[in-house]
Amino acid sequence: MRLHYGVWDGVVYDNRGTADYKEPEGLDLKNLLQFNNGNPVMTFISHRGFLVFHPHANLLFAMNKYYSTVKDNSCGKCTPCRSGSIIISQALEKALRGDPINWENLLDIARMMRNTSFCGVGQTSPVALIEAIKAFPGDLKLVPLPDMPWGGYEVMTAPCIEACPAHVNVPRYIDYIKAGRTDYATGVVLRHYPLVGSCGRVCVRLCEKACRRNRLEGAVDIKNLKRYCADSLGYTVDKMFEGAAAEPSEFSPRIAIIGAGPSGLTCAYHLLLKGYKVEVFEAQRKAGGMALVGIPQYRLPKDILLAEANTIEQLGGKFHYGRRLGKDFTLDDLFNEGFNAVFIGVGCAKGMKLGFPEDNEQIEGYYNGLDFLLQVERGVVEGEAPSFSGDFVVVGGGNVAMDCSRSAVRMTDGKVHVIYRRTEAQAPADPLEIKAAKEEGIEFHFLTAQKELVLENGKVTGLRCIKLREGAPEANGRRKLIEIPGTEFVIPCSNVISAIGQRIDQSIFEQKDNILFDKRGNISVTESLATSRPGVFAGGDCATGPTTLIGGMAQGQTAAESIHEYLTRGSVGFEPRSRMTQMIKKCNLLEETEPVLPTIHQDRQQMPELAPEIRAHNFEEVELGLTPEEAKKEAERCMRCYRLFGVVTQLPIPGFNQKAQ
Known part of the structure; x- marks a missing residue:
């Protein structure tokens, strides 16, 4: 297949009857030619134009489908779009019946x-x-034969939606904030996951990086608007589900969720909404997983996380606490007990040390990041945070390193240092977390590497380091790091924390579980998150390595859909939304091709915070939340950058009900 004709970014292409074949430069058409396996794309339409790939495609049919979706998604706030979309849709429907219409009008x-x-x-x-x-009035007027077996799929999306792993409809919940309906706004997010207020506090804001307002005065504060939705309800999210538990029939399949972290909770949530019987097995005493033990209280108050996790019980799910896979039960045990499917959502619970000879010894003052944060969390929850004496050195540049260093500064009478082997710009941590850490007096040493622990009588007394410089780029695109001779130095300290990564504890599995692992040590899964064992799915940290809260929840939602497909169809079906996401990303279809229209300058609202000199001595929540006035002003900055993508395929799309969409 190849491009027959179309218009893209204002350029007309017509390859019919000519040997001079042309196609849009920079557009990788091979990623647009098939939607699902064996189902060619006949027509592709977007905000950048349309492309016809099949000689028997009907342009009028494709346009009618596309503008019917435009009509359904017009919000009605402006007359040109509300009335215009209806008039266009009705006219195209009329043309499709063979009736004459005024094309110039x-x-x-x-x-x-x-x-x-x-x-x-x-x-x-x-x-x-x-x-x-x-460009093609004649093709547009050709009426197709009735009852053609073509398939079709449309997605109304935006850069922020595509950047969000869960594809939350960001502009829609912001619209509800503008209208003062934060309950509706929360409902938009609840279509994807139950941890609304939690995610609104610790989300890594991938959506904001994609926000088109960055081309003006800065991204919309999407994360904190999400938090505002949940905080302004006057009650926790789980209260919205009181009395909502369904009554599953005795024939309803049972599903076991292993791990009550973000991915497990989200998977359980969606399966409960579908009417399944769900039981969650958690090794710890409370739900929340790595979000509970790995994110400090000053960023995520645990009463909010636990209340939102309670949504599972409100919907009829059951928790089994203190039950650890590999110790208290096996996968075989679950299937023998009558569970029809299993989702594994355990976290990467093994923190990594620094690769020193002393890693396996009991050295006073030498911790991995996860163990340190777990110790801190338990102390804070029980009302008495641990106290330390002396300086800290935290090794690492990610968010775990920031959590460790900012927790340490609240508990020690000494100074806190962070060393990272690359530059500040290359640090994977949220830049705002680095900024907050600096405000709290934490000292950073970039382009610095650890060499060895300095010990005395089995205790840490310092960390020997060396300065680095960047060399030529390596095969992976990153610059080679080179030690600078003569720059070794020792940072005197009583505590060293390794925050350089985590991995899954594979000892929880037995060989007879038939669970395979990939080369990074994670559970090997397909795109649908199915493992090597039929009926067992996995997502979150254990399938990807350490991931974000929003990344884990997105995989939980995907796994729930896959489990539903597996139990109802016997196999995991095709997911058209994921395919459309691939097409948009691989072809860079949201690339900016036009300047942003003139827009009134509106500065981003600043989140009020506890002052550094106050917050550095306690675990009170640092960010205080937007006021209703601030939230409304910030919501008004959203430009609703929706874009519609649509395909018509030669055959119906399997597992997809066009009417249900």
């Missing part, structure tokens, strides 16, 4: 809609129709 309406609408829906969706009427 339709072109005028589409242009008016593009030029005068308020947001991305109306500003960008008319592009394809305008170009089709101008």
